[in-house]
Amino acid sequence: MTTTPELHEPATGEHWLQVYRQLHAHPELSGEEHGTARLVAEELRALPGWEVTERVGGTGVVGVLQGGPGPVIWLRADMDALPVQEDTGLAYASTVSGVMHACGHDVHVAALLGACAELATGPRPTGTVVAIFQPAEETGAGAQRMVDDGVVQRFPKPAIVLGQHVAPLPAGLVISRSGPLMAASDSIRVTFTGRGGHGSQPHLAVDPLLMAASLVVRMQTLTARQSAVPASAVLTAGALHAGTRPNIISETAELLLTLRTFSDTARQRILDDLQRLAESEATGAGAPKPPEFVPYDHFPVTVNTPGDTERVMATLAAAGVPYMPLDNPLTGSEDFGVFGTAAGVPSVFWHIGGIDWVRFTEEDQHIMLTEHTIPPRFPSNHSPRFAPDPEQTLPAAITAMVTAARAELSRSE
Template identity: 65%
Template sequence: MTASADIEGAVRAGLAAVAAMPAADEHWLEIYRHLHAHPELSGAEVATARLVADELRAMPGWEVTEGVGGTGVVGVLGGGPGPVIWLRADMDALPVQEETGLDYASRTPGVMHACGHDVHVTALLGACARLAAHTELPGTVVAVFQPAEETGFGARGMLDDGLLERFPTPRIVLGQHVGPVPAGLVLSRGGALMAASDSIRIELTGSGGHASMPHAAVNPLTMAASLVLRLQGLAAQHSSLPSPPVLTPGALHVGDRPNVIAETAEMLLSLRTFTSGSRETMLEGVRRMTAAEAESAGAHKDPTIEVYDSFPMTVNTAADTDRLLATFAANGFPAFPLPGPITGSEDFGAFATAANCASVFWYVGGFSAARYTAEDWLGLAREMALPAGTESNHSPRFAPDPEETLPPAINAMVVAANSELARG
């Protein structure tokens, strides 16, 4: 089959998958819009957790526990003979000022569901309702609504609060993430799916003074500016690796007056890596270059470096991933294996690692399929290449299309759950 035929088939399958699914239930649209309008930051998902618990208790059969690992909510359905599966959704929002212009845009200044966790919560609730309609569930479903994914503390916090001891142990953990790809499209891969991530805080200390006498000071701003460029060279040095590390400066805080040389500068960096060796090499390089920059500038105090908000790699169990991608395809989804891991990060994998069980994480489309050409589909399927101008996760203009996104997102979770329960 030619590449063009593959594209045409994918487009037809994608449009057909969305068209064949039931229209979005108005209840779930209302839940989604409410969550989007009322985002809560990591660890503060109090109202979100209350809504989740209330929705689960309104469904038949769900046993609900609140306050797991902070604001986490866990529901258990079934309990008969058969496998135990966990379905996970994250609940937290980001410190981002929304610029979507939606009539249900965030009502909390400076806080936004810019990563689609409102889609994840709504889709899992919709799937829980569908699963509760089973008269005899062939196994046990544990729905895990997790706080604080964005900081990397959420999954670990729930585990530290006895998640594995208090609830049935899973055979497999399943999760999904909405992305700026066509609604109905499913993307995943066996093995490494997402990068490990570390946040890095660097404080450079100079000698403050008057802007008219820079010779009498050590300017931390010029140190920081030079260091940013040197660190970009460190990342470029490893660009020939099959899965190269990514080092991105995200913030630089120094001074507040044009005529005052500040005493300190703070830099915030994001590091993404795909092997433990690469991670250690990059962190050592950051430490070495930072120390050298301070020394060359004549700083009188050593810089400080803090590594925080660390995420492990997300690794899918290969055989289970291949089976689920085939199951999605058999149920009308255009489902593609990604050609390689992506540089986003997640703490989802902590659950399966702690339980020593299988796990599969996949991406679902969040935007109307009509936005994408056949060439766009090819780029997504082959390289995860987004069309120019696409607003991706963490953008203040990231706005999934709920009417088209929620039906396939709910259905994907139900299809995966039923497939795993049916394995016996």
């Protein structure tokens, strides 16, 4: 990704809109955020007082703004895009085929840069601000890579870690909750091995596609047994790959699954039960060997620290930021919590709306107020049509982050 000279004019609201559009038009996949990292580092260095370190945990960037004596806070934004072909029709749509900022990380980066500018150019905060620009959130690896590269030891240790994520809600509306906020996530690859043959003679073959399809049906019982639990597990089949022609029974079938859970106990039980079901399918079909069962891309449960979360949300509400508490955790996943866990400090994460308020009907508002959930008719994160309204979202996200940051910096250690 290249940068343009106009991106380094004085940091106005229009400036951050230009930064956002530049990021959106030039997305980079997990671990490949080289151009994004360069832009972030250049933007931070153009601000007074920020010390910048690049290549932390690969392509991560860390900025430090030293104030007077006082608390240290970390503010985090993720930078990576997704392997999605954009279908928004935006004038600044992705110029990279098959890659898109479909989860809004471009909003997170531009908003945190805007917050860094306000903290540096407004009244200098008492305490120290550390801005974490993290790679590879989408694979669940980026936060841990930064931790493994010594981010906790190399930079001032925080008293609290703050982060936010754009969502298909009315622009500027914040939702959050104390305790579990987002699910743990595991991707799972199950590979069945059979015995290939001709489609006209299935009795001479062992069909791995049939094993995989049967597992997709049977695995629904694993989460159905938790239906009475408010935060029940979610298990979804996302892909099934087998064969090349209609009259050939393939040798192998690969099934890709995603599992969302809210406790280590539930996670391990479902992984164990799922592997048992897969093995029973192979045994029942007379497969020549057991299936390969490989969990990968693990995200921990995102847990908002009780007490600290209520305090931060009260700060935002008192400053006029619209806030709606969630009754139940969300089934999406994040690796944000890795930082607070590694540092042994509280962490608070919230979602902020990115859709023009006028698009929300009375029915949409009823769903939000009564069900405390995102209206399903709007394109969600990871959709090729996910398109936050930057003119409304960026100022709101900058305000939310700066408001929370200044309040936490003003607290006595």
